[in-house]
Amino acid sequence: MSGIFGVVSKKDCVTDLFHGTDYHSHMGAERAGLVVLSDRFKQEIHRIGSEQFRGKFVHTLSELKGNQGIGVITGVRESQPLIVGSKMGNFAIVLLGMITNADEVAKMLQENGHVFSEMSDGKINSVEVAAKIIAQGKDYVTGINDLFDQIKGSASVLILDQNGTIYAGRDKYGRTPLAIGVRDDSIAVASETCAFANLGYNTVKFLQPGEIDVISKDGFSVVKEGNPDNLQVCAFLWIYTSFPASCVDGIDVELVRERCGRALARRDDVDADYASGVPDSGVGHGLGYAAEKGIPFRRPLVKYTPSYGRSYTPVSQQERDYIARMKLIAIEDIIKNQRIVICEDSIVRGTQLKNETVKKLWGANAKELHIRPACPPLMFPCVYLSSTRSINELAARRAIFALEGRNIDDVSEYIDHNSTKYQQMVEWIRNDLGVTTLRYQLLDDMVEAIGLPKDRVCLYCWRGY
Numbered sequence: 282m283s284g285i286f287g288v289v290s291k292k293d294c295v296t297d298l299f300h301g302t303d304y305h306s307h308m309g310a311e312r313a314g315l316v317v318l319s320d321r322f323k324q325e326i327h328r329i330g331s332e333q334f335r336g337k338f339v340h341t342l343s344e345l346k347g348n349q350g351i352g353v354i355t356g357v358r359e360s361q362p363l364i365v366g367s368k369m370g371n372f373a374i375v376l377l378g379m380i381t382n383a384d385e386v387a388k389m390l391q392e393n394g395h396v397f398s399e400m401s402d403g404k405i406n407s408v409e410v411a412a413k414i415i416a417q418g419k420d421y422v423t424g425i426n427d428l429f430d431q432i433k434g435s436a437s438v439l440i441l442d443q444n445g446t447i448y449a450g451r452d453k454y455g456r457t458p459l460a461i462g463v464r465d466d467s468i469a470v471a472s473e474t475c476a477f478a479n480l481g482y483n484t485v486k487f488l489q490p491g492e493i494d495v496i497s498k499d500g501f502s503v504v505k506e507g508n509p510d511n512l513q514v515c516a517f518l519w520i521y522t523s524f525p526a527s528c529v530d531g532i533d534v535e536l537v538r539e540r541c542g543r544a545l546a547r548r549d550d551v552d553a554d555y556a557s558g559v560p561d562s563g564v565g566h567g568l569g570y571a572a573e574k575g576i577p578f579r580r581p582l583v584k585y586t587p588s589y590g591r592s593y594t595p596v597s598q599q600e601r602d603y604i605a606r607m608k609l610i611a612i613e614d615i616i617k618n619q620r621i622v623i624c625e626d627s628i629v630r631g632t633q634l635k636n637e638t639v640k641k642l643w644g645a646n647a648k649e650l651h652i653r654p655a656c657p658p659l660m661f662p663c664v665y666l667s668s669t670r671s672i673n674e675l676a677a678r679r680a681i682f683a684l685e686g687r688n689i690d691d692v693s694e695y696i697d698h699n700s701t702k703y704q705q706m707v708e709w710i711r712n713d714l715g716v717t718t719l720r721y722q723l724l725d726d727m728v729e730a731i732g733l734p735k736d737r738v739c740l741y742c743w744r745g746y
């Protein structure tokens with residue numbers, strides 16, 4: 282995943298750009314970059330794998346000056362922002378999404394004489410592919426629209442042109458949000474609205490799928506209408522990836538998590554001493570569960586926040602496992618002899634839950650452990666935003682492989698929560714995790730907690746369409 286931020290201001294924008302981009306740090310831990318425009322573009326790009334955004338950028342911040350800028354934090358290795366030349370003039374670009382046919386599109390462009398700079402791993406930078414498509418348009422709006430039409434996967438972009446205008450385009454199917462925030466002297470655009478609050482911006486709108494807006498010092502306006510009927514916004518944003526203080530398409534992330542927890546509790550008959558949530562994203566779900574059941578919410582595991590980020594964002598499994606091991610610390614006196622409900626945002630591979638969370642809780646002499654994931658079993662890796670998981674890594678797929686003795690294509694019976702196969706799969710995962718009980722959220726309960734019509738959210742992870 283990635284997070285993008287842009288700002289046009291009547292005064293120097295660098296402080297806002299720095300903090301606004303930094304508030305997307307939960308969306309990636311691989312690369313980050315900023316571009317500002319004064320008399321020319323000035324760009325900074327750093328790897329943030331070993332040091333967080335703030336630490337990397339704070340030292341060189343004084344070298345950046347300008348009233349307009351765009352920034353990105355990403356979980357992939359592709360460098361951005363890029364600055365490219367075109368017949369419209371020079372422009373800077375940041376991309377949020379995943380272009381799954383980037384090689385195919387690049388090949389077509391190469392056949393028409395375009396040249397691409399190869400990355401060190403031999404792959405093509407999909408941000409460059411996006412920039413080349415846009416540069417071919419008769420203007421930026423046509424170019425961004427061409428990008429939406431030509432790519433598979435998803436793409437939201439911010440373009441900063443050499444006149445200081447930002448073009449903000451939300452993905453054709455709105456898989457990720459883009460919001461505009463306004464302050465008396467500045468206009469900002471962000472994929473996570475948590476970037477606005479402490480900088481004094483008010484969220485005034487969310488772009489529709491496929492919508493393109495221009496932002497200049499004179500204000501902002503729609504230059505290409507979007508189509509709300511195309512909305513397929515990622516359900517996982519509310520369940521896990523977005524920051525709790527963010528709002529996606531007008532729906533608060535933390536409130537959805539609380540509703541998810543309440544829905545889990547309503548279907549649950551287990552007796553527990555208290556409920557909790559695996560930090561950070563499980564906390565909202567746990568609070569909702571505890572409130573609905575009328576039992577305490579407690580913290581048997583706390584996260585060492587000063588230096589450990591999310592285990593989702595680092596690219597390598599080794600790094601993810603290392604962070605998972607180091608960041609959670611058990612509080613023995615809160616765990617010993619207790620029957621504990623643990624709300625978790627989801628079970629992806631299940632290895633961290635098993636090897637870290639569960640192991641630490643049993644190690645501190647918990648009496649019972651009841652795991653309650655806030656979404657159904659993940660059956661398919663994301664094909665729109667993130668390529669970090671393979672299908673056979675998923676806990677549900679490992680269970681199916683064990684039960685069937687082979688990989689199978691048609692998993693519809695395992696998706697149906699009323700089927701015997703679903704019960705067998707859940708029991709296999711429960712046994713593998715080594716917990717007292719395991720009950721997943723039902724898909725319809727999750728969608729109801731989000732509050733959008735079912736055909737307006739992407740549910741591919743759970744049902745394959």
Ligand code: SF4
Binds near residue numbers: 456514515518667743
């Ligand atoms: S496939 Fe999953 S993670 Fe990807 S956009 Fe759809 S719901 Fe989100």
